[in-house]
Amino acid sequence: MAAQDSSGAGEASTPRPPAPAGVAAPSPDAQEDAAGPSPARTRPGRPPAEGSRAGSRSPGPTLRESVIRLLSCPDADTLLATAIDVALAGITPDAGAVFIADEDGWLRLAGHQGMRTGLAERFPVVAPDSTLPLAVAVRERRPVYGTAEQLMARYPDLGGMLNMAMDYVALPLLVDDRCLGGLVVRLPRSSRLSPEDDQLLTMVADVFAHRLEHLLALERSEPPAGVAAADSAAGRLSRRTRLELAMSSGDIGAFEWDIDTDTVVWDERTVKLFGIGSEDFDSRISTFQKAIHPDDRATVARAMEESLETGEYHVVCRAVWPDGSHHWLEAKGTVERMADHGPRTMIGVVWDITEQREHAARREARREFVLSATSAFAAALTTEDVLDAMKGTVLPELGAHAIAIHLEHEGRLLLAGAAGYPEETVERLRLFGVEDGGPMATALRGGEPLFFRTRAEYLHRFPHPAVRPGREHGAWVILPLTSADGTVGTCLISYEKPRAFGSDDQIIIAAVGGLLAQSLARARLSDVYRHRMTELQELMMPRALGRLPGFEIAARYLPAAQGMQVGGDWFDMMPRQDGGASFVIGDVQGHSAQAAGVMGQLRTALRAHSSDGYRAEHLMARGNQTLWGLDTERFATCCIVDVTPPAGRLQIVRAGHPSPLQSDPDGTVRELDVPGALPLGYASDDGYPVFHGQLRPGEALLLYTDGLVDRPDRPYDEAVAAVSTAFGRWVRDARTADGSADLEDLADLLVSEAFTHPGYDDVAILLIRHSPLP
Numbered sequence: 001m002a003a004q005d006s007s008g009a010g011e012a013s014t015p016r017p018p019a020p021a022g023v024a025a026p027s028p029d030a031q032e033d034a035a036g037p038s039p040a041r042t043r044p045g046r047p048p049a050e051g052s053r054a055g056s057r058s059p060g061p062t063l064r065e066s067v068i069r070l071l072s073c074p075d076a077d078t079l080l081a082t083a084i085d086v087a088l089a090g091i092t093p094d095a096g097a098v099f100i101a102d103e104d105g106w107l108r109l110a111g112h113q114g115m116r117t118g119l120a121e122r123f124p125v126v127a128p129d130s131t132l133p134l135a136v137a138v139r140e141r142r143p144v145y146g147t148a149e150q151l152m153a154r155y156p157d158l159g160g161m162l163n164m165a166m167d168y169v170a171l172p173l174l175v176d177d178r179c180l181g182g183l184v185v186r187l188p189r190s191s192r193l194s195p196e197d198d199q200l201l202t203m204v205a206d207v208f209a210h211r212l213e214h215l216l217a218l219e220r221s222e223p224p225a226g227v228a229a230a231d232s233a234a235g236r237l238s239r240r241t242r243l244e245l246a247m248s249s250g251d252i253g254a255f256e257w258d259i260d261t262d263t264v265v266w267d268e269r270t271v272k273l274f275g276i277g278s279e280d281f282d283s284r285i286s287t288f289q290k291a292i293h294p295d296d297r298a299t300v301a302r303a304m305e306e307s308l309e310t311g312e313y314h315v316v317c318r319a320v321w322p323d324g325s326h327h328w329l330e331a332k333g334t335v336e337r338m339a340d341h342g343p344r345t346m347i348g349v350v351w352d353i354t355e356q357r358e359h360a361a362r363r364e365a366r367r368e369f370v371l372s373a374t375s376a377f378a379a380a381l382t383t384e385d386v387l388d389a390m391k392g393t394v395l396p397e398l399g400a401h402a403i404a405i406h407l408e409h410e411g412r413l414l415l416a417g418a419a420g421y422p423e424e425t426v427e428r429l430r431l432f433g434v435e436d437g438g439p440m441a442t443a444l445r446g447g448e449p450l451f452f453r454t455r456a457e458y459l460h461r462f463p464h465p466a467v468r469p470g471r472e473h474g475a476w477v478i479l480p481l482t483s484a485d486g487t488v489g490t491c492l493i494s495y496e497k498p499r500a501f502g503s504d505d506q507i508i509i510a511a512v513g514g515l516l517a518q519s520l521a522r523a524r525l526s527d528v529y530r531h532r533m534t535e536l537q538e539l540m541m542p543r544a545l546g547r548l549p550g551f552e553i554a555a556r557y558l559p560a561a562q563g564m565q566v567g568g569d570w571f572d573m574m575p576r577q578d579g580g581a582s583f584v585i586g587d588v589q590g591h592s593a594q595a596a597g598v599m600g601q602l603r604t605a606l607r608a609h610s611s612d613g614y615r616a617e618h619l620m621a622r623g624n625q626t627l628w629g630l631d632t633e634r635f636a637t638c639c640i641v642d643v644t645p646p647a648g649r650l651q652i653v654r655a656g657h658p659s660p661l662q663s664d665p666d667g668t669v670r671e672l673d674v675p676g677a678l679p680l681g682y683a684s685d686d687g688y689p690v691f692h693g694q695l696r697p698g699e700a701l702l703l704y705t706d707g708l709v710d711r712p713d714r715p716y717d718e719a720v721a722a723v724s725t726a727f728g729r730w731v732r733d734a735r736t737a738d739g740s741a742d743l744e745d746l747a748d749l750l751v752s753e754a755f756t757h758p759g760y761d762d763v764a765i766l767l768i769r770h771s772p773l774p
Helices: 063-072 076-087 115-119 133-140 148-154 156-161 196-219 229-249 267-275 285-290 294-310 354-378 383-398 424-431 439-446 456-460 503-540 593-611 617-629 716-737 743-750
Strands: 095-099 107-113 144-147 166-175 177-187 252-258 262-265 312-320 326-337 345-353 402-409 412-419 450-452 475-481 486-493 551-558 566-573 581-588 636-644 650-656 660-663 670-671 691-694 700-705 763-770
Touching: 063 076, 063 196, 076 095, 076 107, 076 196, 076 294, 076 486, 107 177, 115 551, 133 144, 133 166, 133 177, 133 439, 148 156, 148 166, 156 326, 166 196, 166 412, 177 196, 177 636, 177 691, 196 636, 252 267, 252 326, 262 267, 262 285, 267 345, 294 312, 294 326, 294 345, 294 593, 354 383, 354 503, 383 486, 383 503, 402 424, 402 566, 412 424, 412 439, 412 486, 439 450, 439 475, 439 486, 450 456, 450 551, 475 503, 551 566, 551 743, 566 593, 566 763, 581 593, 581 763, 593 617, 593 636, 617 636, 617 650, 636 700, 660 716, 670 716, 700 716, 700 743
Parallel strands: none
Antiparallel strands: 095 107, 095 177, 144 166, 166 177, 252 262, 252 345, 312 326, 326 345, 402 412, 402 486, 450 475, 475 486, 551 763, 566 581, 581 636, 636 650, 650 691, 660 670, 660 700, 700 763
8 A cells, every 4th residue: 555645744643543354445556666576585676866865864773773662662553653763764754554464364454654544544454456565565475666656547536645756665564474464654755765775674574573463462362351361362263263254154244334534444245245346445435325226325325324323224225236237235233332422433244135135026026927817817707718818918927929728628639729829830739639649648647847948859859740839939838737627638838939947937837837727627617607508598589580561670689708698688579460569678687597597587478478469568567567476586677669560650668778769861869758667576566658659761769778888988878879879870871872771780880899898798789770762
């Protein structure tokens, strides 16, 4: 270390007590004297220059006197001051510093003489691998000379404290084959050392080292009151050794924050934890703060501020290394207070928790993914829904690009669905489940997932051309799908490029396989049950509507995708003996097999009463009595329209049902003001007022259940207005279509996704149009 102030002799300062071990201090490149090491003890001499004062030293103490003065020093501070005085007697007394080698090789400032405090605190410790002349001298066991220019080039911030007219020399403190540390002495540049001067420096360093070792031994062996010296020293050394080994094996770094001077001392492990080079840390608190992630600096500052009050420091933050990588660190410390109870120093430890944080993040990500996949599968009611959940939720999380599901059916594996494959690959996938020695059957027999990191691995296991995968992917996983009820099928997951499957990947994929198997087993049962319920409802609905001369008729029923996909919506057309017809549309409460059964009974009863000649109001009353008598605790809405040709006279009754919409030939649509009554099943003797109207040529009537306009994403009035607009537009277009307009097209339009909300409710519509005159 070379340290100089801006004055000639420097400003004398009180020697500092030994500083804590371990901080990374940057250093300039050490440049040795051009004369090279001398043969004696590799201490270079300096050749006299023109104007040299070699041989003109002022009289100083004799060698014997100097040795006696050094050996009689009672402590390290006095020893340092005496060494500087003896070494520079007759030249220009200036300044120096002594560093002690710690157990880990770091050189710790033990004291200084003649230097400004700020300059000395710039280098509280020096790394053993530093290029500072001090570290070079200790490593190579020889004196090393340097200049102020060299130090200034590396540390421009020292400009205010350096005197560019000064040189310095670093000397190792050798005792036999051991090096206790190093001595730094500052020399005026005008002083050219003679061989006698160099010999004196060598002697001073040797005597200094021996006396220093003796003083340190006395300090270490001083026992506390009542404790034997040998036991105390052995105990302290043993505890220190054990602590150092524990911190080293745990990669725990130590630090010390001098609160008064705002300087920080780090050991070698702390320097590495923050990603700072051992020569790039200048012990400044600002440098430490710059190493913290910008988002965490406020948290660290707050923790430091609070520690001054509480005495305890604990923080978790990210360090940003020079390469841009982030490393999570946890630090704990304790604040030591002065006699007046003010905070003086914080001493603490720091360790890396990046791996723990990443592991916790991966664990949390796995948990969130499993919850997300579980939620997606729980909402899947059909096999197609399960496949959609895999495509939309699972594949992106797995980083996969394609999926194929084969389901077991009567001992065979049949392709149930695929996504992400070209058509030719999908056709080949149909054969994968047929091959007994293929990948699907192999995975099922083994009961374990098959992982193929590359195409070569797959082809080595399954070389048969019939089960060769497409070239659009480079890695595959095949999951056997089994549930408590038996074999469900297999799932093929394909990745675009070759990839390795780590333990986390395998855990996630195994969890997906279990969820997928359960969901498919449930969906398969639901598919079977839904198919039966759909068949039941189709049996209850009219196979075809009759004909009414002079009128066009169209009807649609759209089941809900939720629940059992069956409900109580229905429509019907019942011819009358007078040549007219009664049109009925209704909705039994609920979406279940029971609702569908009640609907079937009510529809059958209305057909029976219609054949007895009952008209709209009496037919509705009979239907109400029927539902009341069933005692199902369910009600039903209903609307009945009697149409009498050829004039198209209308009689309409309504029981809690939406009013019909009627369109004029010019496309004007209005909602008929049909008086309503309570839904069927509320009261046994309810009455139903009749609305009289007429459907002229070119006009149309729309009957519908509330599923058409009752939507979660649109208010009721807006939905009715949207249906009316589409209804009127079609009627206007039909006027100019030269008889080519088809009412079936309007029916398809009204039950399309443009108007209905898929899966929210079942929908029934009934359209009646009086054919326009030629």
